[in-house]
Amino acid sequence: MLSERYDAALVFAHQLHRHQKRKGTEIPYISHLLSVSALVLEHGGTEDQAIAALLHDAVEDQGGDAIRQEIRHRFGEDVAAIVDHCTDTDQIPKPPWRARKEAYLAHLRTTPDTARLVSLADKVHNARTILADYRTVGEALWSRFEGGREGTLWYYRRLVEIFAAGPCQPLANELERTVAELERLASLASPRPNPTPEEGAMAAPAPQPTTRRWNRADWLRGYTSLTEERDYWIDDIEGNLPADLCGTLYRNGPGLLERGGQSVQHPFDGDGMICAFDFTGDGRVRFRNRYVRTAGFIAESKAGRFLQRGVFGTQKPGGWLANAFDLQAKNIANTNVAYSPKKLLALWEGGKPYALDPQTLETIGEDDLGGALAGNANFAAHPHYDRRTGEMVNFGIEPGLSSTINLYTLDANLNVTAQHRWEVPGFAFIHDFALTDDYAVFFQNPVTVNPLPYWFGFRGAAECLVFQPDRPTKVHLLPRHGGRMRTYETVACFVFHHVNAHIADDVLTVDSIAYETFPSLEPGTMYRQVEIEKIAASQLFRFTINLKTGASRRERLLERAVEFPSVHPARVGLPHRWAFMAMADAPTGNAPLQGVLAYNTHTGETQTYSFAPGGYVGEPVFVPTPGATEENAGYLLQMVFDARRGTSGLAIFDARNVAGGPLARLHLRDTVPYGLHGQFVAK
Numbered sequence: 001m002l003s004e005r006y007d008a009a010l011v012f013a014h015q016l017h018r019h020q021k022r023k024g025t026e027i028p029y030i031s032h033l034l035s036v037s038a039l040v041l042e043h044g045g046t047e048d049q050a051i052a053a054l055l056h057d058a059v060e061d062q063g064g065d066a067i068r069q070e071i072r073h074r075f076g077e078d079v080a081a082i083v084d085h086c087t088d089t090d091q092i093p094k095p096p097w098r099a100r101k102e103a104y105l106a107h108l109r110t111t112p113d114t115a116r117l118v119s120l121a122d123k124v125h126n127a128r129t130i131l132a133d134y135r136t137v138g139e140a141l142w143s144r145f146e147g148g149r150e151g152t153l154w155y156y157r158r159l160v161e162i163f164a165a166g167p168c169q170p171l172a173n174e175l176e177r178t179v180a181e182l183e184r185l186a187s188l189a190s191p192r193p194n195p196t197p198e199e200g201a202m203a204a205p206a207p208q209p210t211t212r213r214w215n216r217a218d219w220l221r222g223y224t225s226l227t228e229e230r231d232y233w234i235d236d237i238e239g240n241l242p243a244d245l246c247g248t249l250y251r252n253g254p255g256l257l258e259r260g261g262q263s264v265q266h267p268f269d270g271d272g273m274i275c276a277f278d279f280t281g282d283g284r285v286r287f288r289n290r291y292v293r294t295a296g297f298i299a300e301s302k303a304g305r306f307l308q309r310g311v312f313g314t315q316k317p318g319g320w321l322a323n324a325f326d327l328q329a330k331n332i333a334n335t336n337v338a339y340s341p342k343k344l345l346a347l348w349e350g351g352k353p354y355a356l357d358p359q360t361l362e363t364i365g366e367d368d369l370g371g372a373l374a375g376n377a378n379f380a381a382h383p384h385y386d387r388r389t390g391e392m393v394n395f396g397i398e399p400g401l402s403s404t405i406n407l408y409t410l411d412a413n414l415n416v417t418a419q420h421r422w423e424v425p426g427f428a429f430i431h432d433f434a435l436t437d438d439y440a441v442f443f444q445n446p447v448t449v450n451p452l453p454y455w456f457g458f459r460g461a462a463e464c465l466v467f468q469p470d471r472p473t474k475v476h477l478l479p480r481h482g483g484r485m486r487t488y489e490t491v492a493c494f495v496f497h498h499v500n501a502h503i504a505d506d507v508l509t510v511d512s513i514a515y516e517t518f519p520s521l522e523p524g525t526m527y528r529q530v531e532i533e534k535i536a537a538s539q540l541f542r543f544t545i546n547l548k549t550g551a552s553r554r555e556r557l558l559e560r561a562v563e564f565p566s567v568h569p570a571r572v573g574l575p576h577r578w579a580f581m582a583m584a585d586a587p588t589g590n591a592p593l594q595g596v597l598a599y600n601t602h603t604g605e606t607q608t609y610s611f612a613p614g615g616y617v618g619e620p621v622f623v624p625t626p627g628a629t630e631e632n633a634g635y636l637l638q639m640v641f642d643a644r645r646g647t648s649g650l651a652i653f654d655a656r657n658v659a660g661g662p663l664a665r666l667h668l669r670d671t672v673p674y675g676l677h678g679q680f681v682a683k
Contacts, residue, residue: 002047008074009054012055014030016062016063016067017029017030017058017061023145032129034054037121039124040118048079052082052118053121056083056119059083060087085115085119086118088100089103097146098147105523105524109320110320116166117171120168127156127182128178130182134185153182153186154522156175159175160175160176160179212585214594214616215643218613218616219643220528221671222643225256225258226672227256230288230669231288232286233287234666237285238664238667239665242635242652242664244281245279245281246281247680247682248276248277248681248683249621249637249678249680250339250679250681251675251678252272252335252346252675253270253618253672253675253676254332254334254676255272255334255672259304260305263526264310265312265313265525266310266313266527267673268310269311269313271291271292271296271297271332271334272291272292273291274290274356275289275672277650281683289361292333294354296332297332300330308326308329309328309329312460313459313463315457321457322457324457326457329351329461331351333346333353334676335677336382336676336677338392339358340412341358344356345367347381349378350378351378352367352373352379353367354366354367373396378398379396380395380397380431381677382433382677383410384572385435386573387571387574391411395408395430395440400427402426403424404423404424405442406421418481420479422485424442424444426444431495431496431497432496434500435572436503436508439479440477441477441478441501441508443473443495443498444473445518446474447465447494449461450464459523467517474487475487475508475543486547488545488550489550490543491552493515493516494514494515494516496563497513497563497565498513500571502573506548507547508545509542509575510543511540511565513538513563514538516536532590532591533591537561537588537589539556539560540556540562540579540581541556542554542555558606559587560583560584560587561583561589561590561591562583563619564581564620566579566620567579567622577601577602578601578632580597580620580636580658581620582595582596582638583596585612593616594615594616595610595617596609596636596638597658598632608659609653611642611651614644615640616640617641618638618674619675622634622635623636623680630656632655636653636658637650637652638653639674639675645667647668647669647670649665649667650668652666
């Protein structure tokens with residue numbers, strides 16, 4: 001039975017919240033506190049927990065630390081501790097909504113069971129009330145909440161996932177049912193139209209087409225690990241192979257996506273696997289794949305489980321305690337390749353490259369480029385090639401409160417011939433750069449990092465990135481032969497990949513694939529759960545900066561979601577007419593990549609080909625036709641996962657007639673997981 005302490009708590013709670021009402025209603029707030037307390041008692045809670053339920057919002061809403069001390073004095077340390085665990089924040093003013101909720105979700109994962117029951121009861125009653133009000137007032141409901149429609153639904157789905165792993169399953173199941181019904185009703189409502197952006201402004205996620213031509217289950221099947229290493233002549237070829245296509249296509253990407261029954265949290269954490277397509281020129285193609293034998297790959301293969309953390313959230317077994325203060329991420333060598341006759345480099349921007357034999361694909365070992373990569377220096381995964389000299393230019397970043405960009409020039413044998421370094425203020429997360437005749441152009445995305453969840457084992461390093469939309473994107477021009485860095489600003493955005501850049505009449509022009517925000521998964525979310533259609537689309541933009549005045553402009557060139565761009569190598573650093581990229585099937589909205597697109601920058605013309613509904617694609621690699629003078633004279637080589645066959649393959653397009661479909665399709669015997677980048681080496 002309840003004692004007089006509960007009576008006193010009820011009176012105290014009413015005194016504190018006497019003038020407070022439920023959001024958007026005239027209902028006294030005490031009704032919520034009574035309901036939460038009742039749920040706690042109905043599910044086996046103690047008197048201390050029931051009292052804490054009455055007072056769970058007191059510190060946050062009614063006086064901060066002074067009320068905390070009063071609760072401790074009146075009802076004891078145990079009640080005060082539960083209230084503390086249920087308190088979102090006691091800061092005045094409150095921190096931004098999203099940051100506050102993310103911090104609370106992270107805290108919930110380690111909250112004692114005594115407090116979890118109270119928090120769960122609170123969230124169940126809130127969800128029930130939201131659902132009931134939504135059925136009554138419809139879409140107008142979301143204006144009551146700081147997070148709006150999408151933020152509120154996101155928050156409650158994350159709560160469901162956290163409470164599902166804890167005690168009191170009947171109440172956790174009730175939360176799941178309530179939130180699922182809320183999501184169902186919300187999905188039936190018509191989305192509110194997006195505001196028309198001003199010229200150059202980033203677009204919000206575009207409305208989805210009424211009919212989509214992709215299937216989530218089919219798309220995810222393309223993330224099937226290829227555990228075997230193959231070597232065979234491809235015997236299933238549709239169409240005719242071009243006679244002048246002679247050489248080797250090397251592709252890199254994550255090939256192994258689970259160990260010991262545990263999946264990676266994000267495909268970017270998968271072990272690197274090199275695929276090679278050898279075109280003999282006489283109508284035959286040989287396929288091979290080999291894993292890069294990094295130190296981490298060898299050790300984990302022997303152990304049969306993950307031994308190191310992944311940058312994008314994959315954790316070692318054992319929970320946060322097993323991961324806390326283990327700050328050495330595994331070099332997975334899974335992003336790109338760089339070729340020389342004596343060695344093929346497997347690149348990953350978080351570490352040193354690994355060298356492989358370009359003929360056999362056997363791993364030689366980690367490569368410090370003749371000592372140029374000393375200590376913990378890393379080497380990025382997006383080299384670019386000087387069209388005049390054939391030299392390779394690449395970079396590496398030493399992150400910190402201020403970041404160091406190291407710029408490397410390498411000859412045809414991948415020997416470093418020049419190296420320069422610059423300091424840039426703030427944290428720099430940069431995946432790619434653009435090359436002009438005189439400069440390396442870097443976009444410093446407006447992100448910062450909160451390392452605490454990473455240090456304490458709760459998140460991967462990339463999950464700790466925080467996009468700052470109120471800060472500009474910095475554009476750094478680094479003289480390729482050394483000298484003073486020049487810095488400009490443009491509107492906030494996030495760029496993974498650049499198409500090309502050039503300078504003419506003191507105006508820098510950069511074509512890039514830009515995102516409205518950092519396209520990450522919510523911390524703790526497995527990649528197979530992501531709702532890609534709710535993520536802002538990647539779109540083709542043109543940035544221009546007057547190098548004399550600093551004035552900048554941004555223009556969206558394509559509405560369609562696109563990624564993995566390329567141009568003719570002879571146009572690097574010059575104005576280009578044609579750009580090639582992978583595309584989503586629908587002309588608006590975000591979705592998996594399902595086709596290839598050629599874009600004419602002079603006319604705005606596009607040529608497209610889609611493998612929808614059953615095909616899902618990766619990067620198209622442009623291979624120039626030897627001796628041709630037309631900028632788009634060449635072939636596009638694109639990996640395709642064919643859901644109907646359940647296998648992957650390679651499609652070959654005439655780049656001058658993309659809309660005409662593939663000249664040939666090479667069907668493999670297995671699924672090759674969606675890769676990242678590659679390079680064609682002509683014989």
